[in-house]
Amino acid sequence: MKVVAYSIKPFEKEVLVKANKKKHDITLISNALSLETADYAEGKDAVVVFTNDDVSALVINRLADLGIKYIATRSVGTDHIDIEAAYKTGISLANVPTYSPQAIAEHAIALALSLNRHLIQADEHSHNFDFKLDGLTGFNFYGKTVGLIGLGNIGQAIAAIFNGFGCRVIGYDVANLVNLAEIELLSFDEVLRQADILSLHVPLTPATKYMINAASMAIMKKGVMLINTSRGGLLKTIDIIEALEQGKIGYLGIDVYEHEKNLFFEDHQNDRNKDLLLQRLMTYPNVLVTPHQSFLTHEALQQIADRTIKNLDLWQKDKVVAST
Incomplete structure (x- = not known):
């Protein structure tokens, strides 16, 4: 052929x-x-x-x-x-x-750990020989509630890792799933309401586009950690920025971005006009962006x-x- x-x-x-x-x-x-x-x-x-x-x-x-x-x-x-x-x-x-669902799952975990323990900031400070610990306090994953939206191969792979950390893992999936070991199945709203850490693992469809928006974030815990390694269009970015401003989202780790087409996978350092929405998003110290690399093993x-x-x-x- x-x-x-x-x-x-x-x-x-x-x-x-x-x-x-x-x-x-x-x-x-x-x-x-x-x-x-x-x-x-x-x-x-x-x-x-x-x-x-x-x-x-x-x-x-x-x-x-x-x-x-x-x-x-x-x-x-x-x-x-x-x-x-x-x-x-x-x-x-x-x-x-x-x-390799493990590739995506492990990258999501890497985003979560890096945000929680402020590894990017710690590394930058250390390279400047600033070894103070101010502003680097994280939290134990052990005992926290992790909410997974989407329980396919990737969702189940990340559930296994979070279970290993000693987290309580809850999840929602549109399919009528049963007998998923160590994942408590709840409604979409209940997963959002109870999660300390929320990770998305669903495809982008008309039904899932902007599933994380001002209305859905309103029922989340204040300071929730949000991880997205699926598709950028699951998040309404302008609403995410408002939630970061308000402290509703305490940590944001994304490997995808809703306007990433013609942007990700290429070097745009010298572009005269850069994506203003993404630039604004990356001004927050509690935001970690990677360039759609979770598959890259x-x-x-x-x-x-x-x-x-x-x-x-x-x-x-x-x-x-x-x-x-």
């Missing part, structure tokens, strides 16, 4: 080549998919994309005109793809249903590459791929 893979980073090349084993003719390019770069797919059977690629109706229609039959995304989430447009053009879709990258190639293998054999 002839394939062009967009938005390829240097750390992905080796694992994709290893997973492919020369089975498919894959062209790896660093360019993001857009209406302007869609023509790189001319003469190909499939395109491989990532979360910040433009897979809107306009781009999909252009790909269909070029003869593309398949789109595979190197991600679990598919909110960047106009699924209806793909269906109308007859283009088949596939994602990576799951990969050797194990996760290999699993993503392996599943992406498997999707191509199945399509080449005219088999149905378990897709979005």
Whole structure:
């Protein structure tokens, strides 16, 4: 199968080549998919994309005109793809249903620990030979109530870690889940109301967009720690800033941002005009932002590459791929 893979980073090349084993003719390019770069797919059977690629109706229609039959995304989430447009053009879709949930869970824990123990500030002070302890007081995770929104593979992986810390773990999921060891299932509102630490692990859909907003934060504990490693659009950022001002949110750790498209994954240090909302968010000392890197482990990258190639293998054999 002839394939062009967009938005390829240097750390992905080796694992994709290893997973492919020369089975498919894959062209790896660093360019993001857009209406302007869609023509790189001319003469190909499939395109491989990532979360910040433009897979809107306009781009999909252009790909269909070029003869593309398949789109595979190197991600679990598919909110960047106009699924209806793909269906109308007859283009088949596939994602990576799951990969190393531990990678995401461990990054969420890293954000929580770093915020709690003020590790960024402590490191900066130490590098300046300022070894005072003022302003570095944290709290024990032991005995605290951790609320998880979304109890899929990642939610269950992070639950296991927090259980190991001796936390009480409560959770909410839209699925009718039963018999999840050591997770107390409650309603969405009750999880928000009781959690000292709240971590989000749900996809971005019309139902979940801005699920954390002024109204939902109103029922949270004052000073709650909020962690988001899922999708930026789960948080209404302007409301988050107001909650930080009021002290409603005591700690915020995010690996995603609602306006991250065309921003994350690239160096924008020299941009004349920077995202003002994100700049304001990062002025708070109790906010920690990482650039959508929670998936970035050797194990996760290999699993993503392996599943992406498997999707191509199945399509080449005219088999149905378990897709979005």
